[in-house]
Amino acid sequence: MEMLYSITTGVLSTCGLYLILRGRTFPVVVGLTLLSYAVNLFLFSMGGLTTDGATVVHGNGEGHYADPLPQALVLTAIVIGFAMTAFVVILAMRARSEVGNDHVDGKKEDRE
Amino acid sequence: MMQHLIIFPIVLPLVAGILLLYQRQGLIGFKRALGVAATALLVVVAVLLVRQASSGDVLYYALGDWQPPFGIVLVLDRLSALMLLITSLLALGAVVFACAGDDEKGSNFHGLFQWQLLGINGAFLTGDLFNLFVFFEVLLLASYALLLHGGGKARIQAGVHYVVLNLAGSSLFLIAVGILYGATGTLNMADMALRVAELPAERQGLVTAGGLMLLVVFGLKAAILPLYFWLPRAYSAAPAPVAALFAIMTKVGIYAILRVYLLIFGDGAGPLAALEQGWVWWLGLATLVASGVGILAARDLRLLIAYLVLLSVGTLLVGVGMRSAQATSALLYYLIHTTLITGGLFLLADMIGAQRGKAGTRLVKGRPLVQGKALSLALFVGAIAVAGVPPFSGALGKALVLNAAEGAERLWLWPILLLASLASLIALSRAGTTMFWRSHRGSISGKVLPKRQWFGVVWLLSAAPLMVIFAGPISSYTQATAAQLSAPQDLIQTLLPDAGEAP
Numbered sequence: 001m002e003m004l005y006s007i008t009t010g011v012l013s014t015c016g017l018y019l020i021l022r023g024r025t026f027p028v029v030v031g032l033t034l035l036s037y038a039v040n041l042f043l044f045s046m047g048g049l050t051t052d053g054a055t056v057v058h059g060n061g062e063g064h065y066a067d068p069l070p071q072a073l074v075l076t077a078i079v080i081g082f083a084m085t086a087f088v089v090i091l092a093m094r095a096r097s098e099v100g101n102d103h104v105d106g107k108k109e110d111r112e
Numbered sequence: 113m114m115q116h117l118i119i120f121p122i123v124l125p126l127v128a129g130i131l132l133l134y135q136r137q138g139l140i141g142f143k144r145a146l147g148v149a150a151t152a153l154l155v156v157v158a159v160l161l162v163r164q165a166s167s168g169d170v171l172y173y174a175l176g177d178w179q180p181p182f183g184i185v186l187v188l189d190r191l192s193a194l195m196l197l198i199t200s201l202l203a204l205g206a207v208v209f210a211c212a213g214d215d216e217k218g219s220n221f222h223g224l225f226q227w228q229l230l231g232i233n234g235a236f237l238t239g240d241l242f243n244l245f246v247f248f249e250v251l252l253l254a255s256y257a258l259l260l261h262g263g264g265k266a267r268i269q270a271g272v273h274y275v276v277l278n279l280a281g282s283s284l285f286l287i288a289v290g291i292l293y294g295a296t297g298t299l300n301m302a303d304m305a306l307r308v309a310e311l312p313a314e315r316q317g318l319v320t321a322g323g324l325m326l327l328v329v330f331g332l333k334a335a336i337l338p339l340y341f342w343l344p345r346a347y348s349a350a351p352a353p354v355a356a357l358f359a360i361m362t363k364v365g366i367y368a369i370l371r372v373y374l375l376i377f378g379d380g381a382g383p384l385a386a387l388e389q390g391w392v393w394w395l396g397l398a399t400l401v402a403s404g405v406g407i408l409a410a411r412d413l414r415l416l417i418a419y420l421v422l423l424s425v426g427t428l429l430v431g432v433g434m435r436s437a438q439a440t441s442a443l444l445y446y447l448i449h450t451t452l453i454t455g456g457l458f459l460l461a462d463m464i465g466a467q468r469g470k471a472g473t474r475l476v477k478g479r480p481l482v483q484g485k486a487l488s489l490a491l492f493v494g495a496i497a498v499a500g501v502p503p504f505s506g507a508l509g510k511a512l513v514l515n516a517a518e519g520a521e522r523l524w525l526w527p528i529l530l531l532a533s534l535a536s537l538i539a540l541s542r543a544g545t546t547m548f549w550r551s552h553r554g555s556i557s558g559k560v561l562p563k564r565q566w567f568g569v570v571w572l573l574s575a576a577p578l579m580v581i582f583a584g585p586i587s588s589y590t591q592a593t594a595a596q597l598s599a600p601q602d603l604i605q606t607l608l609p610d611a612g613e614a615p
Contacts, residue, residue, distance in 0.1 A: 043287075
């Protein structure tokens, strides 16, 4: 399980990083989204992966339960991430209409 | 009432911002009054907080009475109180300036402005790492919208870079927080300092990685050398009152570096102590060099001031990199000065640009100005202060920083900082002579500028003489702050009284 989890996180962040470095706004936005998924997964695993554990509500201090804090953190991070993605999508569209193309520097590439 | 005062700098802008959301035609007078009143009240609160903090006690506010390390805490010490005061003073100047008409160029200026203050104040007060992230996001979201206030091609383009970079930075911040939580099992900064001090050897690598990743994030906010490229464009494109408020944003990064590395990776952290020092010192010097070049190359007054912000960041960073109480005290004095003066200069540049009409803030010959004398006098005062020429506060601040360097540090710092100051002096005098003296003959250009704009500029630039007159009390406060920062045990003791002796 740890192996699968870390490979998933790694693949997501690799794809995210690659896309962020692209020249057009759409891949960059998708890359940011992928990166934030990867980060959320990573954050979720920071308390240690617990399988078949109860929530902390039923844990009586000695039992086998999942660390609740990363869950709360991930929830916050997801909400913030959604808001940011919405904002950056609108911003990219505004940039497309004001500048006239969708390059992040606002310049047409030479090979076009 | 007094014990709830700590949360006031967060609640006040939040409530004011919500009230300001209300939309109706012809409400602008009400909005302006509310925005200015809330900001002025914030100044009063900040002054009260500084008075509370200057006793030397660390105060904290546990939300919902959940005691640390489990609950969310706001911590007030001398440093955070000082930063709150600077923010509110700067904001008051900026918001009054905006009331002259800049706030009508887009929607919701005053509400966003208050939320920006909410984020900044929260970042200065919070006592745990995850809430630092949350408040960073709050201030960034507001700043994205404020940067785009008024629209236009240049702003949108600068905005795309700014937003994408900061989103990537937020991801890094979360990764770093996750690593540190995983390795130490806590998010409370005071608690983390204790855990780092007794860290098992196999986790040191993880914590080092997390700690340095945080440095990248704070470096992005503060605009350290390889991460500053967004700054000149964004600051020179932003509307004037927003650019002035942004003068504190780089300082949020500096504050976070000071707070995290002096508390968590302080002298008690064993092998992890002073994790950042080498990086911050050398990159700070490199930032100084880059800003000197940028200052000389800038062909626009606003861009020139944006590079002056970068110069101040470099100066502050080398102060952090020296990591001595004397250097911290010096950099805090310099921080007050540079925040207020660069903020004032951004406002002033906008006024000059408005009066010059078509020539704008570009450094080209234009027609003579209606209020040329007053504007040039203000620019003169600001330029002398920011370049660090006596008799104003810049000279004192720079002298303190230079004096704090010891031994081999002098060899590096003195020539670089002095040459960068010389560069800013040359560039500013060139800008001043081009805009005010080398003007075409011909009709006088421009309309008389509103009184509110003058108030904003004079309010901020008056820091230059006032900080020299009151240098004694200010520097004794900054020295006490530096002493408090270099002894983080007091803060940890206050927050976690049980954890003191028996780890």
